[in-house]
Amino acid sequence: MHIISGLAAMSLAALSLGALSGPATAQSDALSARESDPRVMGWMEGFPPPPDKLIVQPDSNYFSFPRLRWSVCHLREFLPTEEISRGLGAPVPLDYLSPADFADMRQEIDALTFTPIGSDATMTWAESLYANYTDGMLIIHEGRVVYERYFGCLDEDGKHAAMSMTKSVTGLLAEIMVVEGALDDTAQVRDIIPEIGDSAFASATVRQVMDMTTGVRYSENYSDPNADIWRYSAAASPFPKPQGYQGPDGYWEYLQQVQPDGTHGAEFHYKTINSDMLGWIISRVSGKPVTELASERLWRRMGTEQSAYQTVDGKGVPFAGGGISAGLRDLGRLGLLVLNEGVIDGERLFPAEVVQKIRAGGDPAKFGGFPTLPGGSYTSQWWVFHNDHGAFAARGVHGQTIYVDPEADMVLVRFASFPRAQNGFIDPTSLPAYQAVAEYLISN
Amino acid sequence: MHIISGLAAMSLAALSLGALSGPATAQSDALSARESDPRVMGWMEGFPPPPDKLIVQPDSNYFSFPRLRWSVCHLREFLPTEEISRGLGAPVPLDYLSPADFADMRQEIDALTFTPIGSDATMTWAESLYANYTDGMLIIHEGRVVYERYFGCLDEDGKHAAMSMTKSVTGLLAEIMVVEGALDDTAQVRDIIPEIGDSAFASATVRQVMDMTTGVRYSENYSDPNADIWRYSAAASPFPKPQGYQGPDGYWEYLQQVQPDGTHGAEFHYKTINSDMLGWIISRVSGKPVTELASERLWRRMGTEQSAYQTVDGKGVPFAGGGISAGLRDLGRLGLLVLNEGVIDGERLFPAEVVQKIRAGGDPAKFGGFPTLPGGSYTSQWWVFHNDHGAFAARGVHGQTIYVDPEADMVLVRFASFPRAQNGFIDPTSLPAYQAVAEYLISN
Numbered sequence: 044m045h046i047i048s049g050l051a052a053m054s055l056a057a058l059s060l061g062a063l064s065g066p067a068t069a070q071s072d073a074l075s076a077r078e079s080d081p082r083v084m085g086w087m088e089g090f091p092p093p094p095d096k097l098i099v100q101p102d103s104n105y106f107s108f109p110r111l112r113w114s115v116c117h118l119r120e121f122l123p124t125e126e127i128s129r130g131l132g133a134p135v136p137l138d139y140l141s142p143a144d145f146a147d148m149r150q151e152i153d154a155l156t157f158t159p160i161g162s163d164a165t166m167t168w169a170e171s172l173y174a175n176y177t178d179g180m181l182i183i184h185e186g187r188v189v190y191e192r193y194f195g196c197l198d199e200d201g202k203h204a205a206m207s208m209t210k211s212v213t214g215l216l217a218e219i220m221v222v223e224g225a226l227d228d229t230a231q232v233r234d235i236i237p238e239i240g241d242s243a244f245a246s247a248t249v250r251q252v253m254d255m256t257t258g259v260r261y262s263e264n265y266s267d268p269n270a271d272i273w274r275y276s277a278a279a280s281p282f283p284k285p286q287g288y289q290g291p292d293g294y295w296e297y298l299q300q301v302q303p304d305g306t307h308g309a310e311f312h313y314k315t316i317n318s319d320m321l322g323w324i325i326s327r328v329s330g331k332p333v334t335e336l337a338s339e340r341l342w343r344r345m346g347t348e349q350s351a352y353q354t355v356d357g358k359g360v361p362f363a364g365g366g367i368s369a370g371l372r373d374l375g376r377l378g379l380l381v382l383n384e385g386v387i388d389g390e391r392l393f394p395a396e397v398v399q400k401i402r403a404g405g406d407p408a409k410f411g412g413f414p415t416l417p418g419g420s421y422t423s424q425w426w427v428f429h430n431d432h433g434a435f436a437a438r439g440v441h442g443q444t445i446y447v448d449p450e451a452d453m454v455l456v457r458f459a460s461f462p463r464a465q466n467g468f469i470d471p472t473s474l475p476a477y478q479a480v481a482e483y484l485i486s487n
Numbered sequence: 488m489h490i491i492s493g494l495a496a497m498s499l500a501a502l503s504l505g506a507l508s509g510p511a512t513a514q515s516d517a518l519s520a521r522e523s524d525p526r527v528m529g530w531m532e533g534f535p536p537p538p539d540k541l542i543v544q545p546d547s548n549y550f551s552f553p554r555l556r557w558s559v560c561h562l563r564e565f566l567p568t569e570e571i572s573r574g575l576g577a578p579v580p581l582d583y584l585s586p587a588d589f590a591d592m593r594q595e596i597d598a599l600t601f602t603p604i605g606s607d608a609t610m611t612w613a614e615s616l617y618a619n620y621t622d623g624m625l626i627i628h629e630g631r632v633v634y635e636r637y638f639g640c641l642d643e644d645g646k647h648a649a650m651s652m653t654k655s656v657t658g659l660l661a662e663i664m665v666v667e668g669a670l671d672d673t674a675q676v677r678d679i680i681p682e683i684g685d686s687a688f689a690s691a692t693v694r695q696v697m698d699m700t701t702g703v704r705y706s707e708n709y710s711d712p713n714a715d716i717w718r719y720s721a722a723a724s725p726f727p728k729p730q731g732y733q734g735p736d737g738y739w740e741y742l743q744q745v746q747p748d749g750t751h752g753a754e755f756h757y758k759t760i761n762s763d764m765l766g767w768i769i770s771r772v773s774g775k776p777v778t779e780l781a782s783e784r785l786w787r788r789m790g791t792e793q794s795a796y797q798t799v800d801g802k803g804v805p806f807a808g809g810g811i812s813a814g815l816r817d818l819g820r821l822g823l824l825v826l827n828e829g830v831i832d833g834e835r836l837f838p839a840e841v842v843q844k845i846r847a848g849g850d851p852a853k854f855g856g857f858p859t860l861p862g863g864s865y866t867s868q869w870w871v872f873h874n875d876h877g878a879f880a881a882r883g884v885h886g887q888t889i890y891v892d893p894e895a896d897m898v899l900v901r902f903a904s905f906p907r908a909q910n911g912f913i914d915p916t917s918l919p920a921y922q923a924v925a926e927y928l929i930s931n
Contacts, residue, residue: 087803090767090770090771090774090776091737091739091802091804097802098803099801099802099803100725100727100801101727117803119563119567119568119569119570119796120567120568120569120799120803121567122567123563123564123565123566123567124563124564124568125563125564126563126646128644130644131578131643131644131792131793132578133577133578134575134576134577199575200572200574200575202570281544282726282727283544283545283726293535295535323534326534327534330534332534348575349575349794350793350794352563355564357543357544358535358541358543359531359542359543359561359564360535
């Protein structure tokens, strides 16, 4: 386990967004956001840094709190990556409020109050940023940036781990291919990838993979050394396999060996292997890696400021379930593109139907296990709240989100490095805050 | 050795630019440039690629010919890296000849003839591009691009390994600090980095490190399993060290253990450890990694189109002796900046004296062992030809160059993936070709 522990820890974090257990807060003994600020901690400062400030693979468990507060901005320094190229042209600047209005708005939003889920006491928006260990917060309203702040390891030209928001990029690309007729979502996986063999995925439809309603075994019981997550992490590690290693090598070999668990189409179960299965499907159908698809369809055409990147396994396969790192504003552009049903900077990048299908959501009757998302659903790798505002979101562990609120004409992007992985711990001080700012913007 | 062989192979390539031996051509049995084109070979094509087209660490020796023809454009997919950020602004496009003039010029340059060193028969410029396994060729004359072609794995928005041209970036940054008064090149290394201890570097001056006239032991006898290059490669590997590994961990620990060999200041010896020593020195003095220095002083201010990147060791230290990958045009911008003594796009980035010192060269009497560079010298990590045109260059194994010819007001950048590492094999069909195009441009 020694040789893969670094990546395993990351994958763990990337993959785990399971049912909530324990108190809906950070551990009470965890360092606060201000205490654990990586600039306060001094991680990797000095030439060389002192040994206790060094974050290295595999010994120092680089993706555990508080080290992860530094590592979320530096994944490429630990892992091989592929670029998601923005191309060579000039970026298209986002529109902003005037500086005076922006400053006023900052004060007003910071002072907004809301009541966290399960709490009696109110909290201000500004307090919630620290409660959530926020690294970056961007709010776009009616096409203009109304709020933007950076914390911890992040600044405007840095990149941050998107974690499982990566799934929503993979899912968006797949939905574009479905709507454009390039991908048949009623086809079975075995029709597209015959060598999937007798994997439990073989008989699932593309749609079931997209919606994570497949019946596939994938256990995330971290205390069980034979849990699937450990085998997946070992397969995915880009580092040379330990001597005597007999398991699958890479994401796709793992997917060929997945066992059945339940019935395809019966229930939603959040299992990252679906996202990597989907990445394989869209790569096979398009003849392009997901990085190239994301570049061609999104990053080169959204006026982005920075190329993004995606971690790869030992065979160069990008981690379609969690590998992207990107700039805060560029994910704001992605949110705007989705909010506006495929249009950005006056150009239509894909049919409006793509977003309309995502917004419609999956079947809430098949959804469960997420107490902070009652009545929600998951479709095409996006979370749908089925609330009054028609909100939907990309979400990743440790607090990452692209939150799209059509009613408020609002996109909110947050990067964070909350000590615990599961968003169930983070939602109580996040989702009501987003609702409060949306209502403020509507009424303002 | 198994676990580090991949990186060792790369480092080998990066580090070796030793004395010429053997015939001054590619091996006679090597595949030609057209035969070994990675698109012809089909490396990494398919989802997944067939096993014989897969290039992976560590087994497939990814940096040996013909695989290196693919790998030179994909180093980040094998290794952890740090970004050299271009920032977020719009790039400043290079000036070009009009399309009609550009096409005419292409024909005329392609048809130029020259006589390779040690040959009786002439060769055309166009033929030389294939003889040299060229991946990208850019020529800028009087501030305008007059010639630009891409081959093999490279295109205009790709990045290519700069190999030891990285040293010239490190050296340029150091020379800027010297001229600006931030770095005393008469100081001894031990004055700046006390923990260099009793390494042979301790008593060398910064200038001796910059000019590679240190008396330090560093053997590159590949057939000797105890040769220093193997120990350096093992230290530098970003992958977890093999069980029982007792050697230094990272570039800087290695540098603390270097043994003496000869007298400081007596002779030039091309040894990559000097470049990494210099990287450590300028990081210590500036409080910034070389990637950040290159970004602040160069990439953010040259109007670059792409962020570059640099490979790192297991402690996040960038490989100052060979780790940069960059876009062809961006190295063209670097060449222009140097040609014009610190000015680009109308802005002065550093004092003219920086380039004047480099152009003046080192002491040719201390230089030797490079038959294709008679009367040359090496200073501040740049090669100086001491020829009629006052030419000087950044050079890297397998044919990389930024060739600056002040007399012809010409910058020429070549990326290549020649089968053999040493430029001594490549110069015979390169240097006379550069001279021919320079003379053509002067007379045109």
